[in-house]
Amino acid sequence: MRLNITHKTTYSYDRPVHYALLQLRMTPRNSIGQDVLNWTTTLEGATRQVKYDDHFRNVTEMIEMDAGASSVTITCQGEVEVQNLHGVIGAGTGLAPLWLFLQQTPATAPGPTIRKIAQQVKKATEANQLDGMHRLSEAIAEAVTYRTGMTLSTTTAEDAASEGQGVCQDHTQIMIAAARHLGLPARYVSGYLLMDEVVDQEASHAWAEVWIDSLGWVGFDVSNAVCPDDRYVRVALGRDYGEAAPVHGLRQGDAAEELCVSLQVQQ
Amino acid sequence: MTERRFFDEMVLEGGDARSPYADYQKWFANEDPKSLLKKSAEAETFFRRIGITFNVYGQKDADERLIPFDIVPRIISAKEWRVLEKGIEQRVRALNAFLADIYNKQEILKAGRVPEHIISRNAAFLPQMIGMMPPGGVYTHIVGTDLVRTGENEFYVLEDNARTPSGVSYMLENRETMLQMFPELFTKMKVRPVSSYPAELRRSLGECAPPNFNGTKPAVAVLTPGIHNSAYFEHSFLADHMGAELVESSDLRVIDGRVQMRTTRGYKALDVIYRRVDDEYLDPLTFNPDSLLGVPGIMDAYRAGNITIANAPGTGIADDKALYSYMPDIVEFYTGEKAILQNVPTWRCSEEDSLKYVLDNLAELVVKEVHGSGGYGMLVGPAASKKELKAFEAKLRARPDNYVAQPTLALSTVPIMTKAGLAPRHVDLRPFVLVSPKRVHITAGGLTRVALKEGSLVVNSSQGGGTKDTWVLGD
Numbered sequence: 001m002r003l004n005i006t007h008k009t010t011y012s013y014d015r016p017v018h019y020a021l022l023q024l025r026m027t028p029r030n031s032i033g034q035d036v037l038n039w040t041t042t043l044e045g046a047t048r049q050v051k052y053d054d055h056f057r058n059v060t061e062m063i064e065m066d067a068g069a070s071s072v073t074i075t076c077q078g079e080v081e082v083q084n085l086h087g088v089i090g091a092g093t094g095l096a097p098l099w100l101f102l103q104q105t106p107a108t109a110p111g112p113t114i115r116k117i118a119q120q121v122k123k124a125t126e127a128n129q130l131d132g133m134h135r136l137s138e139a140i141a142e143a144v145t146y147r148t149g150m151t152l153s154t155t156t157a158e159d160a161a162s163e164g165q166g167v168c169q170d171h172t173q174i175m176i177a178a179a180r181h182l183g184l185p186a187r188y189v190s191g192y193l194l195m196d197e198v199v200d201q202e203a204s205h206a207w208a209e210v211w212i213d214s215l216g217w218v219g220f221d222v223s224n225a226v227c228p229d230d231r232y233v234r235v236a237l238g239r240d241y242g243e244a245a246p247v248h249g250l251r252q253g254d255a256a257e258e259l260c261v262s263l264q265v266q267q
Numbered sequence: 268m269t270e271r272r273f274f275d276e277m278v279l280e281g282g283d284a285r286s287p288y289a290d291y292q293k294w295f296a297n298e299d300p301k302s303l304l305k306k307s308a309e310a311e312t313f314f315r316r317i318g319i320t321f322n323v324y325g326q327k328d329a330d331e332r333l334i335p336f337d338i339v340p341r342i343i344s345a346k347e348w349r350v351l352e353k354g355i356e357q358r359v360r361a362l363n364a365f366l367a368d369i370y371n372k373q374e375i376l377k378a379g380r381v382p383e384h385i386i387s388r389n390a391a392f393l394p395q396m397i398g399m400m401p402p403g404g405v406y407t408h409i410v411g412t413d414l415v416r417t418g419e420n421e422f423y424v425l426e427d428n429a430r431t432p433s434g435v436s437y438m439l440e441n442r443e444t445m446l447q448m449f450p451e452l453f454t455k456m457k458v459r460p461v462s463s464y465p466a467e468l469r470r471s472l473g474e475c476a477p478p479n480f481n482g483t484k485p486a487v488a489v490l491t492p493g494i495h496n497s498a499y500f501e502h503s504f505l506a507d508h509m510g511a512e513l514v515e516s517s518d519l520r521v522i523d524g525r526v527q528m529r530t531t532r533g534y535k536a537l538d539v540i541y542r543r544v545d546d547e548y549l550d551p552l553t554f555n556p557d558s559l560l561g562v563p564g565i566m567d568a569y570r571a572g573n574i575t576i577a578n579a580p581g582t583g584i585a586d587d588k589a590l591y592s593y594m595p596d597i598v599e600f601y602t603g604e605k606a607i608l609q610n611v612p613t614w615r616c617s618e619e620d621s622l623k624y625v626l627d628n629l630a631e632l633v634v635k636e637v638h639g640s641g642g643y644g645m646l647v648g649p650a651a652s653k654k655e656l657k658a659f660e661a662k663l664r665a666r667p668d669n670y671v672a673q674p675t676l677a678l679s680t681v682p683i684m685t686k687a688g689l690a691p692r693h694v695d696l697r698p699f700v701l702v703s704p705k706r707v708h709i710t711a712g713g714l715t716r717v718a719l720k721e722g723s724l725v726v727n728s729s730q731g732g733g734t735k736d737t738w739v740l741g742d
Contacts, residue, residue, distance in 0.1 A: 050571035
C-alpha cells in the first residue's frame with residue numbers, strides 16, 4: 001500500500017524564545033516491509049544543525065530555533081510504500097543488543113497494576129510467547145480504556161495502568177513494561193497509521209514491538225487490537241516514549257508553549 | 268600479623284643500592300641530611316606558591332590540601348621501562364579494541380569471553396554510544412595505567428583508568444621541582460625528560476580530528492566544569508602548557524552543527540575537545556537535562572562526525588573492577604597475544620564460591636567496590652579492626668555483586684626522607700598514555716604515589732598518600 005503523509009507540528013510561545021534546540025526523529029527509513037519513496041522535512045522559525053543516525057538507527061535531525069522567533073513549524077511530507085508483514089519485522093539491522101530492551105526505564109518500571117496484568121498471561125507466555133503477547137495486548141486494552149486528555153507525555157506506564165485510561169503512548173509503554181517483566185525484550189515504536197474514514201488526525205501513532213524467539217521483533221498495536229500491517233509506517237524506536245519521541249527539546253526561559261499538530265495519512 | 272618482607276626498589280638486603288639507584292645513593296651519602304630536610308620544606312613552599320592543591324571529598328575542614336611531596340626520586344631502569352612500555356601499549360590497544368567492540372558488534376560477548384551481565388549491569392554503559400566509531404576506533408585517548416611492583420621482575424596492573432586519569436600535572440610539577448632543587452643530580456644521571464607531555468598531548472589530540480574535519484590544524488580545547496572542580500588546577504595547567512583554550516560550558520555553543528567557542532572576535536569552531544566533564548553532565552539535550560556544565564547538542568555534533576570528544580563518552584565501562592578481572596582474556600581476544608603485564612588475581616563476589624572464599628579470608632584480602640575509585644569504600648583486611656571486618660562482612664552479604672576482592676599485595680617500597688633519615692614506604696606508579704589513530708605514546712615517567720604512613724598500603728592522595736618524582740633512566 002502506498003501511503004501519503006503530511007505532518008505539520010507547530011510550537012507557539014507567548015514571547016520570543018532566546019535559545020532552543022530540538023531533536024527530531026520524524027523521518028522514516030527504508031527497512032523491512034517499507035520503502036520510503038520521498039520524504040522532506042521543512043522548517044519555519046528554526047535552522048537545521050546536523051542530521052545523523054542515532055544509537056537505534058533512527059534518522060535524527062537536530063535543529064535550533066531562530067533567535068527571537070516565537071514559533072517553530074516542522075512540516076514533514078512524503079510517500080511510503082508499505083507491505084503487510086502481519087507485524088513480523090524479524091531480526092532487524094540495528095546494533096543495539098537485545099538485553100538493552102529487557103531493561104526497564106523510569107517510564108516503564110512496573111508497579112502492582114502492571115505486574116498483575118502480566119501475571120494473567122504468564123502461563124500462556126511460557127507455553128507460547130506469541131500467543132502470550134496477543135493475550136497481553138488484549139488484557140491491556142481491556143484494563144486501560146482509550147481516552148484522550150487523561151494522561152501526559154510524561155505519564156509513566158504504571159500510573160496510566162492504575163488510572164485505567166490513556167492513549168496509544170500509554171498502551172504501548174504498559175505493553176513494553178509487562179513484556180519485559182515477563183522476560184521478553186520489548187521496544188517502543190512511533191510512526192503513522194492510515195485510519196478508516198479519518199483523514200485528519202490529532203497525533204502520530206505508537207505501538208510496541210516484542211521479541212519472540214521464533215520470529216524476531218513482532219509489532220502489537222494495543223489501542224487498535226491488531227498487529228501492524230500495510231497501514232503502518234515505522235518512524236523511530238526506543239526503549240520508551242522519550243527515546244522514540246518525534247520531538248525532544250531543550251529551551252531557555254519560561255515562555256508558555258502551545259502545541260498544534262496537523263496530520264493527514266492518506267492512500 | 269606475621270613479619271613480611273617487601274621488595275625495596277633502592278636498597279638490596281646487604282645495604283648496597285640496586286643498580287638504578289647506585290649513582291643516587293652515592294650522591295646521597297655525601298649530602299648533609301639537615302640540608303636535605305630543609306630542601307624538603309622548601310619544596311612544600313614551592314608547591315604552595317604555584318598552587319597545586321587538591322580537594323578531598325568528605326573532609327569539611329580542609330577544602331584544599333597540598334599533596335605531600337617527597338624529595339627522594341623513584342628510579343626505574345631503561346630495561347625495566349622497556350618491558351612496562353610494551354605491556355602498557357598492548358593493554359591500551361586491547362582496551363580500545365574492546366570499547367569499540369562493545370559499542371558496535373559486541374563480538375567478545377557473542378564469543379562468551381566476557382559475560383553479558385558484566386556489560387548489561389555496568390552503570391557506565393552508555394546506550395547513546397551504540398554504533399559510534401570514533402576516528403581510528405580510539406575511545407580512550409588518555410589513559411593512566413596504575414601499576415604496582417612486588418619483586419625484581421613482578422609488575423601488576425592494578426587499575427586501567429580509561430575514563431579520566433588525573434594527576435599528570437603532579438608528574439610535571441614534581442619534575443620541575445626536582446630540577447630546581449637538585450640540578451647537579453640531573454647532570455650526573457641520565458634521566459629521561461617528561462616535560463614534552465603537554466606538547467605530546469596536543470599532538471595526540473590533533474591526530475584525532477573528527478571524520479568531517481577538512482582543515483590543516485585541528486582546533487583543540489580543554490573543557491572544565493569550572494574552578495570549583497577538584498582538578499581545576501590540572502585543567503588550566505594542561506590547557507596553558509599545550510597552548511589550547513580552557514573553556515567552560517558558557518563559552519561553547521553548537522552553531523552550524525559544530526561546537527564553537529566564544530572569542531573576542533566572534534565564534535570559532537573546535538575540532539577536538541579534551542573534556543574533564545563527566546558523561547552525565549556533558550550534554551543536557553541528550554543526558555541530564557539539568558546539567559549546567561555541558562554543551563547542549565554536543566552529542567548530536569559528535570554523532571554527526573563534527574567533533575571528537577576525548578575521552579569518548581561511555582569509556583567508564585572499562586574502569587569497572589568486575590570487568591578488570593577479565594582483562595587477560597580481553598588482551599588475548601583482541602591482540603592474539605598473552606598479556607605481558609599481569610592482572611592481580613580477583614575474586615568476583617557475585618559468584619557464590621568466590622564470595623564464600625572472600626568471607627572466609629576477609630582479614631587477608633583487599634575488598635573494593637566495583638564502581639569505586641580513589642580508595643573510597645574499600646577494605647584493607649590486614650589493617651582492619653575486628654569491628655570493621657564485621658561491618659564489611661554485612662555489606663558483602665547484602666550486596667555481593669557490588670564487590671571484588673584481591674590478595675593484599677606486597678607492594679614494593681622506596682625510601683622517603685624523614686627526620687630519622689631514609690625510611691621505606693610503599694609505592695605504586697601511574698604512567699600516562701596517549702592514544703591516537705596513529706600511535707600509542709607513553710611518557711617515560713609517571714606519577715609515583717607513596718603511602719607516607721609507615722606500613723600503610725594505601726597510596727591514594729585522598730587517604731593520606733604523597734607523591735614522588737619518577738625517573739626513567741636512559742640507556
